[in-house]
Amino acid sequence: MKIVVCIKQVPDTTDVKIDPVTNTLVREGVPSIPNPYDMHALEMALQIKDKYGADVIAVSMGPPQAIDVLKKAVSLGADEAILLTDRVFAGADTWATSYALAGAIAKLNPDLVMCGKQAIDGDTAQVGPGIATRLGLTQLTYVVNFKNVDVEKKEIVVERKLEEGPETVAARLPALLTVLKEANEIRYASLPNLIKSVKLEPQVWDNKVLGLDPDLLGLKGSPTQVVKIFSPPLREGGKLISASEEEIVKIVDQLMPQIRSEASCAI
Amino acid sequence: MKLEDKLFLDRYVVDNIPHLKIKDPSVCTMCVKKQCLYTCPAQVYKEEEGKIVVSYEGCVECGTCRIICSENLEWKYPRGGFGISYKFG
């Protein structure tokens, strides 16, 4: 079995702020980390590998520094690593990103592709479905658990977590899974794997390798454009309210529109 | 700015395994000086209802508490890769 795990390098978003003067992102001193959701996808891939045996290939698209997330993946047990890096990939929105990633994954021809539910910088949850759609993979989002993987029968059974409760789905392989954080606990790398990751020199693929249409890549190939960024309104503490019936009634009235009148599944 | 707000500026990679542990809480109850409460620069130790509560997540790993309370404290560094991660230093 061959499993591709897509891992994005993201800024540790808790630290990203907007400079009020220049209105640009302040990223000084903001460390880059592997997208946490992707690490849970990797962990699930490794658990599938532990149970059924598999080759796990970590793929990341980004600048050359993105090698760090691939090292992380190898330190945890990924077998191979591929870095997609090329100037024409830069500035891509989710549509153009999934185009590039799908191009790379197509060359690998895996049984399973694993992604995090979303990346913590963009929070879009669109790249996974984009890849699945482009490659004709069965799309399984919001996965918390795998129950069975059968490469012979080309079938996978997973549990997805929906708003109303868990759903078990049987699907045809090849498939693409997007994984939630609560799926698992990420393992702690062993020293031999860590040493292996330090020595890692990933395969580097640029668009000469992929041979994709440059007009559909990067900023140029992105249908969406960010036209403005701004700071969210500051959260300010409300003034102190006394605990009288009258005050509470006022608050309830203001909260009412936020509350669902019914909270149940229609069955 | 209050200490809590300052600590909020710091970056931590929080380990879910606590690296600070009081060996015998009853020793703390009897401790007269309770130096840990005021010398810890990150106010990791707080007293609540006579008990010392350890908020290891905010620890800056300086070692102060270990030196002033070597007998009743199990002091380790967080696992490699976890804990405080200074952005400026």
Place this chain on the structure above:
Amino acid sequence: MIENKFDAIVVGAGPAGTSAALVMAQSGLNVALVERGDFPGSKNVMGGQIYSKSLNEIVPEFWKEAPLERVVAEKRFWFLSKDSKVSVAHKTPKFAQPPYNSCTVLRAKFDKWFVGKAIEKGAFYIPETLVEDVIRDNKGRIIGVKTGRAEGELYAPVVVAADGVNSLLSKAAGFHPELSPENVALAVKEIIAMPRNRIQDLFDLEGEQGCTIEIAGEITKGMVGVGFIYTNKTTLSVGVGCILSDWVNYKMSPYDLIEEMKNHPVVKPLLEGGQIREYLAHLIPEGGYNAMPLLVSDGFLVAGDAGMMVNGLHQEGSNLAMTSGKMAAETIIEAHKKGDFSARCLSLYKRKLDESYVIKDLKKYRNSYAYLEGNRQLLTTYPEIINNAATEFLTVDGVPKWEKQKKIFRSTLKKRNLWGLIKDAYSAWRAFG
């Protein structure tokens, strides 16, 4: 090649460890540099100066590429009373020219660069890994380390403990006693962001030049310690450190004291409009020569803070760390040539240190802290005396100057008698001179 065998293992990627690894790697040794932090520098704190001389010997002309903040062209010393200061400053073009004297740095950036240099020279950097103990052979010689990871043993005929002030490794190895509160200082520090031109104006700086201010007196409330303000490119490093036993005995909280210092009427205007970016705390080994642990045993060397190599009085530490790291490396290179890693052979390290400024300076100031602790009037009464004297002397109020001098002398004697003054002067000269 067996993956976990090296010619040497260095524990801790601070100035001492990185220097050791770099120098060894440069001479062709297969050296592992093990760091527990998220990235090099992520755990490391200092006031913020590196000294050129020692670094230049390891990375020649480092200033051409290192991520430095500012070149320290001026050193200022402040003696504060409750609301006043007497300031002494030294500025010289020598400080502002290569190879410079010292530079301010931010460790998260600097250490990343420095480790990068060691890697460039061939050191094998193992990140995010905590070394927990040493491994010994059946004769008790140290032959490797155990890390906090699965299958986590690393082997080498010699291990350098450069794991900082707490040095849990040399404690685990059993020849570093627990630090005593008298022998360490606890320092807290803030990184305060400020626009570059405002820093230029407030501190009267030219171009890339910077200054350091060491502050004694009122701000430490009588505790043995010092405050500091260092200028970086677009931030200030502001902090205060005092001997840990003083924090304990004076029942002072570091986070309160730094706030008070920042609100001192003389300090406050310099920080106006700044934004706190980070809050840090760290111990500094201030025990000096008298508190130094054993530095050498079979297959084991201790360098930098782990070996108490800090000259607290002169705010030096990173240079002693780098020099000791380099000397440890040179010793190991020799040991490799001989194939002998016994304590006897490795004691070359101790001899090198003894002959260098490292031990000479530490010896010179061996009694300075004990002296300060026994003579707290130097930290409280004197700043007050000199501030009062300055105010009196510089006030233009029609009183003849000779009368002013008499008045100053009289009020000084009220605070400390003549014999006390003479004794202070003599003993201070003995301790610091």
Place this chain on the structure above:
Amino acid sequence: MPSNLDDYRGVCVFIEQARDKIASVAFELLGEGRKLADKLQVPLSGILLGDNNIRALAGDVIAHGADIVYLIDDPQLKDYTTSAYLAGSLQIVNRYKPEILLLGATTMGRDLGGALATRLATGLTADCTGLDIEEGSRNLKQTRPAFGGNIMATIMTKRHRPQMSTVRPRVMRALVPDPSRQGKVIEEKMPAFDMTARVIDFICQVKTDAPLEDAEIIVSGGKGVGGAKNFAILKELADVLGGVVGGSRKAADAGWVPVSSQVGQTGKTVRPKIYFACGISGAIQHLVGMQTSDVIVAINTDKEAPIFKVATYSIVGDLLQVVPMFTRIFKKRLGTPE
């Protein structure tokens, strides 16, 4: 390859339904869609996919503001699967070419949206909290939080159609339904497609075990609750509102709530619509885990409690009195039987 923009006209909402029940986000989108459609002077339509009783729901869609309902009734649409719903909605969008297409930012909407936008070769903006039409052009301005809520971004899809957004639930307002509203229902046939997945089991767990991270309403208690027994008061409020109970680290350490319900740096990070912080002082470890909640109602006896610095409503008082008061008044408003 930019699409021929002028061919596209109208605002369309994907009507999310599961087990013959329309999700409330669909009504909210119809409310917002109506505003956009009126501004553009175009019709508002809905895409309704399902089987069996789906036709019965069309009227409700119109009552909530739609002019047209495109409907496919097919047994293959009984459960949501990406392949079936993608095939159905693709057929409708390609045929009727709306210029704006809105979906809920729910598991279903985000699953379908990503696939649909890829096939339509158009832009999709996720998890929007604000929509507007740009003055002078007909472009949709889509505003959304990014970087964990630290920044807001406005995004446009200028050269492709339809302009697609998923919209965060409970941000937009639904219209008061008007049963007398008139509209058209257009039925489509399900196209042929390859069914690659099937749902084999589903367990409804809304009431019992909504996970904390996804809960829309959380009633959380801290040290001030005073004991495990008093958490019953919090549970009662949570039940009335269809929310779940959480706790601070102190409450979890004391065993008053399970560790899995702990909110904060070592616990879970939550972003509910409403967060009740009852007897929680607001240590930084806790604030990190809940400060991006949309509304924070804090109840504490201590006026100086740090939680009040982030609270939308800062109520100084005894939670043992205030929480039951909330429960009683909400019950009255919601018409919950006593």
